[in-house]
Amino acid sequence: MQLTFTDYTFGASVATALVLTAPEVLVATGDALTDGESLHAFLTEHGIAPGDRPATGTDLDDVRALRTRVRDVVAAPNEEAIVEGANQLLRVARTVPFLARHDGTWTWRLETAPESTLADDLAVVIGTGLLGTVASLGPSRFRSCESPSCNGIFVDTSRAGRRRFCMPQVCGNRVNVANFRARRRREQQDHPGTGPADAG
Numbered sequence: 001m002q003l004t005f006t007d008y009t010f011g012a013s014v015a016t017a018l019v020l021t022a023p024e025v026l027v028a029t030g031d032a033l034t035d036g037e038s039l040h041a042f043l044t045e046h047g048i049a050p051g052d053r054p055a056t057g058t059d060l061d062d063v064r065a066l067r068t069r070v071r072d073v074v075a076a077p078n079e080e081a082i083v084e085g086a087n088q089l090l091r092v093a094r095t096v097p098f099l100a101r102h103d104g105t106w107t108w109r110l111e112t113a114p115e116s117t118l119a120d121d122l123a124v125v126i127g128t129g130l131l132g133t134v135a136s137l138g139p140s141r142f143r144s145c146e147s148p149s150c151n152g153i154f155v156d157t158s159r160a161g162r163r164r165f166c167m168p169q170v171c172g173n174r175v176n177v178a179n180f181r182a183r184r185r186r187e188q189q190d191h192p193g194t195g196p197a198d199a200g
């Protein structure tokens, strides 16, 4: 597998997406990676060519194990631990750096050894993404979801760096709804005469 490691945001987004497939995050629906097919769908959805051979049960076990390691790296207590963990991810597969033209520009690329497994390749994608994030944006971009009912963690590679939720559409909305309800309860307690129950 070949990949560019100048675009760290790609690998960082794959790291976040992989961590968010875990059952401890998807408490209601359970593990999103349950068989070769769901693994294949995950890889395709995130722009990783799964290679010539279909994902096997062993690949699934390996990717789930990688998921646990990636979570530990993203949730590591300090930047040294993040960098050490991400460096380890890169040591799994033997990789060769080289320069190639990509869209007319000379670009640094990596190639993993032909015998490396799907999980090895994924570890390289994620490892380069996490290291690039630390180098370019700093360790404050490794965060826990602010929703009190969510175990998600994520890497914020946005320009502004103000992302608060692992799945903004889900966790952000949940918090907004809870805040809205709490505000309405407070307003009704402060002004009991204005509630609909007192009408008439």
Ligand SMILES: [Zn+2]
Pocket (backbone or CB within 6 Å): 145, 146, 147, 150, 151, 152, 165, 166, 167, 171
């Ligand atoms: Zn969340």
